[in-house]
Amino acid sequence: MYWSKYNVVIPHGDKYALINPLAGSFDIADKDEIQALRDGIADMDLMDYAVSRGYIYDDEQQEKAALDAAYSEFQDIMATSQTQVLLIPTYDCNFSCIYCYESGVAGRSGIISREAVDAFFDDMEYRLGDEAVRPYITLFGGEPLLNRPGQKDIIAYTIDKAADNAYEIAVVTNGYYLADYLDILSRAHIREIQVTLDGPPEVHNRRRRLKGGQDSFDTIMEGIAAAIDKGMPINLRVVTDKDNINDLPRLADILEHRGWLDLPPERFKVQIGRNYDPFNCFGNNDSLMDRAQLWADYTELSHQYPILKKFHQPEFKGLKQAIETGSMYAPTFDTCPAGKKEWVYDLYGDIYGCTAASGREEYKLGTYFPESKIFEDRLEPWRRRDILHIEQCASCPVGMVCGGGCGVMAHQRSGEVLAPDCEPIADIWESALKYYDI
Numbered sequence: 001m002y003w004s005k006y007n008v009v010i011p012h013g014d015k016y017a018l019i020n021p022l023a024g025s026f027d028i029a030d031k032d033e034i035q036a037l038r039d040g041i042a043d044m045d046l047m048d049y050a051v052s053r054g055y056i057y058d059d060e061q062q063e064k065a066a067l068d069a070a071y072s073e074f075q076d077i078m079a080t081s082q083t084q085v086l087l088i089p090t091y092d093c094n095f096s097c098i099y100c101y102e103s104g105v106a107g108r109s110g111i112i113s114r115e116a117v118d119a120f121f122d123d124m125e126y127r128l129g130d131e132a133v134r135p136y137i138t139l140f141g142g143e144p145l146l147n148r149p150g151q152k153d154i155i156a157y158t159i160d161k162a163a164d165n166a167y168e169i170a171v172v173t174n175g176y177y178l179a180d181y182l183d184i185l186s187r188a189h190i191r192e193i194q195v196t197l198d199g200p201p202e203v204h205n206r207r208r209r210l211k212g213g214q215d216s217f218d219t220i221m222e223g224i225a226a227a228i229d230k231g232m233p234i235n236l237r238v239v240t241d242k243d244n245i246n247d248l249p250r251l252a253d254i255l256e257h258r259g260w261l262d263l264p265p266e267r268f269k270v271q272i273g274r275n276y277d278p279f280n281c282f283g284n285n286d287s288l289m290d291r292a293q294l295w296a297d298y299t300e301l302s303h304q305y306p307i308l309k310k311f312h313q314p315e316f317k318g319l320k321q322a323i324e325t326g327s328m329y330a331p332t333f334d335t336c337p338a339g340k341k342e343w344v345y346d347l348y349g350d351i352y353g354c355t356a357a358s359g360r361e362e363y364k365l366g367t368y369f370p371e372s373k374i375f376e377d378r379l380e381p382w383r384r385r386d387i388l389h390i391e392q393c394a395s396c397p398v399g400m401v402c403g404g405g406c407g408v409m410a411h412q413r414s415g416e417v418l419a420p421d422c423e424p425i426a427d428i429w430e431s432a433l434k435y436y437d438i
Contacts, residue, residue: 023054
């Protein structure tokens, strides 16, 4: 009998969590059961159960066949999943957030032209029109909803073209002028509106001020309330680090008082985004947290402040589903959608693979205006990027959960796209066991 190389054993009190991402299995076992399975001397009932759960194979070749089947299934899922195409109508922004990664994109200003918007739709239809599921468009920035001459008109023009061509629209906005755009946005099929709040008023206003130094919290809250009243789905994002994580319970109380945490998730949800700094734009990297620390701290806070379990329930890299259902989601061989299931078009006619790369010449993958052209030599490593093409990831026990991480982060560290950006998966799973009091 063969002990799967994808088995992960996590000590938890006097028990052990046994997890296999290839099989999607999760169980709690004691020390003797784990050792018996490792040694191939478990009793027949336990051995049969372990085989059925994918912890034990006849041999390595049988496991390899399961891996090949899972990879084929993953490719099928990717082929039928929806592509996100982001449009940056401007890199300009009215905020001076302390952690903005686009602060390193210098000298890029202006508003997209109608000709470029027309070319955007033409290029998207030409390159992605045959996909199994119609892509959706996300308005990104900079700040796409600036209230200034010309910008409202071009956003309205874009929204109307999207509606005419049956594209869903998502918006990533700081929310300051959201209320001013609701009539325009109501003309589209809105998938979601992502707005960022980084804590209660004094915390948020310290981190996300207007460029003139003014506060932004109250105006953003008014915009969110107006959007909710119109039935538009809100994805509230909280950019989190050591400086504001302990303030999340107070933000949760504010949202609870508004009644927003009682709305169904298709109308209102909270997303916790880890503050990270791929291009060294943030001035205080001592405040950054890796994901293991983020979810360990959040778990501890959730036990102290139960409102946080209503505010946001972490996925814990698939273990939430495993704990609730007994099975994880299908193996993920790639968590970097750049150049595959995500594209970014900017106002200058340039194409990038993802938002982290946008506006940076070294990550440009092509153009759509005035000429439509993909730089195949640049795109090729992004297309190939998955854990079976990254040497360090190919046999990693948690590779099918980590998926190789972020390609931009990997490239920044190593100079290579086909390099790992490792995630502390086992540590995150340990937090999940504590979160759910397993």
